[in-house]
Amino acid sequence: MNRWVRFILIVFSLTLAVVFLVTVLMMASKDILSGIVSMIVNIAQRQSNRTVALVIGLLGFLIATFTLIVAVMSGRLRKTRIRSNEIGHIEIGVEAIENIALNAAKISQSGVKMAKAHVSPSKGGALSIKLVVQAFPDVEIPMMMARVQERVKKDIEKYTGIEVGDVQIRVSKVEAISPRVER
Numbered sequence: 001m002n003r004w005v006r007f008i009l010i011v012f013s014l015t016l017a018v019v020f021l022v023t024v025l026m027m028a029s030k031d032i033l034s035g036i037v038s039m040i041v042n043i044a045q046r047q048s049n050r051t052v053a054l055v056i057g058l059l060g061f062l063i064a065t066f067t068l069i070v071a072v073m074s075g076r077l078r079k080t081r082i083r084s085n086e087i088g089h090i091e092i093g094v095e096a097i098e099n100i101a102l103n104a105a106k107i108s109q110s111g112v113k114m115a116k117a118h119v120s121p122s123k124g125g126a127l128s129i130k131l132v133v134q135a136f137p138d139v140e141i142p143m144m145m146a147r148v149q150e151r152v153k154k155d156i157e158k159y160t161g162i163e164v165g166d167v168q169i170r171v172s173k174v175e176a177i178s179p180r181v182e183r
Contacts, residue, residue: 104155111139122165134173
């Protein structure tokens with residue numbers, strides 16, 4: 001889940017907590033209930049206040065709907081992938097799949113100095129692999145990263161038995177050539 005989605009979930013959860021706290025306080029005390037009811041009546045009597053309340057309510061509804069959709073969609077990839085055979089179950093953790101992708105990227109002899117991997121669900125139960133790579137200098141990036149893509153896909157499918165839908169690579173940095181000092 002990215003930062004914006006987490007931020008929206010936090011704000012929405014906090015808003016719901018405040019709404020429910022006010023509701024509980026209204027049920028516990030008649031003074032709070034009558035104060036809130038009179039505030040709502042005052043807002044409803046003026047057209048400009050009613051419009052602002054309507055826009056805030058509509059925005060809250062849209063954020064709630066978006067949060068629900070994101071929460072449902074992000075829960076599709078569990079922490080482990082379970083494979084079954086006649087003897088029992090085999091659980092393959094997401095970290096294991098990411099490590100296989102990293103090892104494949106480094107072993108591929110394609111100029112990868114450092115990499116970070118992220119695994120997410122793709123269509124049809126397949127996986128989507130995203131690699132952020134730091135490459136060595138003097139590397140033909142398109143050709144070598146295509147080799148990394150093929151190796152990562154092949155290794156994950158070979159070692160886990162899970163289909164890989166796509167492998168996306170972003171080269172974030174190319175290592176600078178350090179000057180040679182001759183003595």
